[in-house]
Amino acid sequence: MLNANEIEEVIDKRGRQILETVIDRYICTVEPVGSPYLARHRRLGISPASIRSILNTLESLGFLYQPYTSAGRVPTDKGYRFYVDALMKKCQLTESEKERIRHQVKVRARDIDDILMQTTHVLGMVSKQLGVTLSPRFQQGIFQRMELLPLSEKRILLVLTIKSGLVKTVVMEIDASISEEKLQQTSRVLNERLCDLSIQEIRESLPQRVRDLARGDPRLVQFIIDSAALFFDFPQDEHLYFGGTTNIVSQPEFRDRVKLQALMNLLEEGKILGEVLSERGREGVFITIGSENIRGDMCHYSLLTTTYRVGKVEGTLGIMGPTRMRYAKMCAVVDYTAQLLGDIWGE
């Protein structure tokens, strides 16, 4: 973010006003903006000719470009960046918008999966872009308790609960039959040892922590140690939700079928987008615009994300769309939604 002096150095006040107007206008109409419109629209008391010369300098600074000779101007990624950093006014959601989000998120909210799904959906709907959510990072959670339940002869259910209230179940297949009593003993002793550690700590030091167990079934303990990677390491476990494809498909930038298909690929594959999202741990709303996204084919989109908290566990949610989007509004939506999610889980 630039401060006032630095901004002044780059463009003077009139330049900023014009850049802002161009961006606002282009976001609505998706058409190049020309000097006549700017002269008519803004009470700047400036003639089209003067505006043209300002547009010219804005273009030479790389904030605008002309799609072809003697067309109007279109913002560049750099232009949007300047807008976001220096020009954008903070936007508040109206009470009815907030209400709509609150309502939708709570519809049929039975478990965290439901909530995240609904949240993503409403993010998409309200923003008319694509809502994206990454499920909380389980590994940050604090171990609360584990339980081992017999399913059948050789299959055992491991139920892992995390302090924030998350519950995770894994089915184990073990090549030996173990009595129910042994199971209970084992889980009891494991619970004692692992209490209050984070999942990450457990994963890193499980063998040392449980090596010298007196009670419990040694084969089972060994099996759990061997499979620790599976139980306590959830690299792929960050589930990606997305919602609002309906909206984004109708955005004019996706007239081009190739682009649309690329987007679909990106979504369905999920891997790249998941990785990108999981690397975005920052305070506040984190915005990357177009070519600032270097991964995959993301360079045609803007991404607006923030961190939400479910107890002590963190996840990422946000909005993805064409670079042409209402950044101020989108910021507010993302921010409010993340906050709401934290509140709901607090209840």
Next chain:
Amino acid sequence: MLNANEIEEVIDKRGRQILETVIDRYICTVEPVGSPYLARHRRLGISPASIRSILNTLESLGFLYQPYTSAGRVPTDKGYRFYVDALMKKCQLTESEKERIRHQVKVRARDIDDILMQTTHVLGMVSKQLGVTLSPRFQQGIFQRMELLPLSEKRILLVLTIKSGLVKTVVMEIDASISEEKLQQTSRVLNERLCDLSIQEIRESLPQRVRDLARGDPRLVQFIIDSAALFFDFPQDEHLYFGGTTNIVSQPEFRDRVKLQALMNLLEEGKILGEVLSERGREGVFITIGSENIRGDMCHYSLLTTTYRVGKVEGTLGIMGPTRMRYAKMCAVVDYTAQLLGDIWGE
């Protein structure tokens, strides 16, 4: 399905050959098929003129239509229906296709959710259509065991296992604190009473079955009875997966943006499609073509589904796409995939 005589009554052999060729051709090219192509292609020893007269009768029977005067012919829904019922030869997948499906389904198959997701994805990929899967109908399952685990002061985790190996967890919030011992007692006695019943039976007769319990915590039992609808009734629980949007977006019928958007809506909303799928309990592959689908906007698509089994519990999987699709091949794909899913779960 018509028998040989009935088929003969409707169209003679030459007519059937021509209808089949038109359909095969149209499926590849997505362009109206004309008499010159048919004369060239098939060694029928028949001139274009004769073919035209046959095409004429096929059209008057409603199997074909002309998109405009003096264009070639395009199959109607009724035409596809006749093709599927009477003309289509059973198609076998090649070993490499089977291998591909097997491989994909098992990638990262950790729990049933993963498997179904992967399955749906591969259904979409192999068919180049949209793969759709409805998760198993939990209510048909046979109760095996339940476990009550304390999460915190007033929150209890209910773990419900079903004979086929499915596991379901629900977090309960109860307005009283209950000792761990009481919990165990309660779950033990409930397990005795509910053993070997189907979830559906339990849902219908839970109060009668547990009314006169001597042991266990009465408040907890009452709470479980009161919430039986929540625990044992999973109307919305049939989760809908879909995969392969990438493919279907590139199908030429979705050039039309409105259609594409309608499709996206159908998918994302999920409700209608979910209902439609859940009503399709039939043996074998069940095919409905275009206007035969009366629900929602489904009348532009064909749906090909079958039932898969996970233990005793059934689910539905299939393929959805434009009416123009390779029905024989798609049948084989759907059939093989369902079978595979049963086998995997058997292991």
Next chain:
DNA sequence: GGTTAGCACCCGCGCGCTGCGAGTGCCAAA
């Protein structure tokens, strides 16, 4: 010097015209 009116010029877009070609229906002859 910054601002502005005037002007020549640029270029995408929509429109109408046209010719081509694929395909048809009809008819008369085989």
Next chain:
DNA sequence: TTTGGCACTCGCAGCGCGCGGGTGCTAACC
């Protein structure tokens, strides 16, 4: 009943053209 011939239909791609929005340049103006 089949077939070759023929006139006709109609979508489509290509082309040319004029419109209009927008520009840059220049010369005059404050």
